[in-house]
Amino acid sequence: MAGLRSANGVDLQVNIGALRFRNPVMTASGTFGYGEEFAGLVHLHRLGAVVVKGISLEPRPGNPPPRVVETACGMLNAIGLENVGVEGFLRDKLPFLREMKTRLIVNILGDTAQEYGRLAAALSQTEGIDGLEVNISCPNVKKGGVAFGTDPLMAAEVTRSVRENTTLPVIVKLSPNVTDIVLMARAVEEAGADAISLINTLTGMAIDIQTRRPKLANVIGGLSGPAIKPVALRMVWQVADAVRIPVIGIGGIGTAEDAIEFLLAGATAIQVGTANFYDPSACEAIVAGMAAYLEEQQEKSVRAIIGSVRCSMV
Numbered sequence: 001m002a003g004l005r006s007a008n009g010v011d012l013q014v015n016i017g018a019l020r021f022r023n024p025v026m027t028a029s030g031t032f033g034y035g036e037e038f039a040g041l042v043h044l045h046r047l048g049a050v051v052v053k054g055i056s057l058e059p060r061p062g063n064p065p066p067r068v069v070e071t072a073c074g075m076l077n078a079i080g081l082e083n084v085g086v087e088g089f090l091r092d093k094l095p096f097l098r099e100m101k102t103r104l105i106v107n108i109l110g111d112t113a114q115e116y117g118r119l120a121a122a123l124s125q126t127e128g129i130d131g132l133e134v135n136i137s138c139p140n141v142k143k144g145g146v147a148f149g150t151d152p153l154m155a156a157e158v159t160r161s162v163r164e165n166t167t168l169p170v171i172v173k174l175s176p177n178v179t180d181i182v183l184m185a186r187a188v189e190e191a192g193a194d195a196i197s198l199i200n201t202l203t204g205m206a207i208d209i210q211t212r213r214p215k216l217a218n219v220i221g222g223l224s225g226p227a228i229k230p231v232a233l234r235m236v237w238q239v240a241d242a243v244r245i246p247v248i249g250i251g252g253i254g255t256a257e258d259a260i261e262f263l264l265a266g267a268t269a270i271q272v273g274t275a276n277f278y279d280p281s282a283c284e285a286i287v288a289g290m291a292a293y294l295e296e297q298q299e300k301s302v303r304a305i306i307g308s309v310r311c312s313m314v
């Protein structure tokens, strides 16, 4: 990638492992389809990266409807990881993504640690994929359905399985549904992750008081959107302080101001999720707003502000 500067001359490039991104703004998995769905609405080449919907070994139909519900300042979803499967992805989705002139990160999910490894191997045999993001907020079928991302040993096992099967950069995406996020971050760093992204959705529920039934067919879903931003920011700040690998901040980011908060807290890059649904131009506006902020702050590079929050009371 050529040395890319924004229109006002500010350098927005960031590095994650060996990968250079033209700017720190990425789409969050599951909220941007396979990229193609947004191609008529967003200039994909202006984004730092597109992270696609989670891919499993076999296609999955997902959960029955209703699968999405609006909540105060957010939404609950129980899509159930519907996707076309790895073969369908490579055959039908990758050809478009390869041409889009921005970084492509493929999000993966599995039922066992071995499945994650097989997926990593399958996705590493082809050109055009720049990195893997490992969704560990999935049930481990061998351990009675406990999510991989809630146990440091299981999270490390998945990370190792992916690491051993690919030379691509491995980003492990943490679940916030834990007591100690730093413990999880350290476990995946030690197991070979090149970067950590966080947070995935927080588990939640909503009830229709007239029918006295849960609003989601699955009863429980994942909460996302502006409502979760303070929780996400706190976790990003804690993790960025505790690990040596880059951190990608996710959770309720809809504006440049939101994104900048995450960078100040220590994130090297950020992802935009739910905001894509109510404002498809959000990612591009964030890139422009970030450049304007840096110019106003007389910073020549976005890298200068990463982790520069002043927390001391003196």
Ligand SMILES: Cc1cc2nc3c(=O)[nH]c(=O)nc-3n(C[C@H](O)[C@H](O)[C@H](O)COP(=O)(O)O)c2cc1C
Residues within 6 Å of the ligand: 028, 029, 030, 031, 053, 054, 077, 079, 081, 107, 135, 173, 199, 200, 201, 223, 224, 225, 226, 228, 250, 251, 252, 253, 271, 272, 273, 274, 275
């Ligand atoms: C409808 C929907 C589908 C999602 N699917 C995935 C997925 O397949 N894999 C994944 O790792 N995260 C998935 N997520 C989580 C998002 O990538 C993101 O971590 C979360 O929504 C928090 O960011 P936000 O508040 O900006 O939406 C999904 C979120 C939503 C709302």
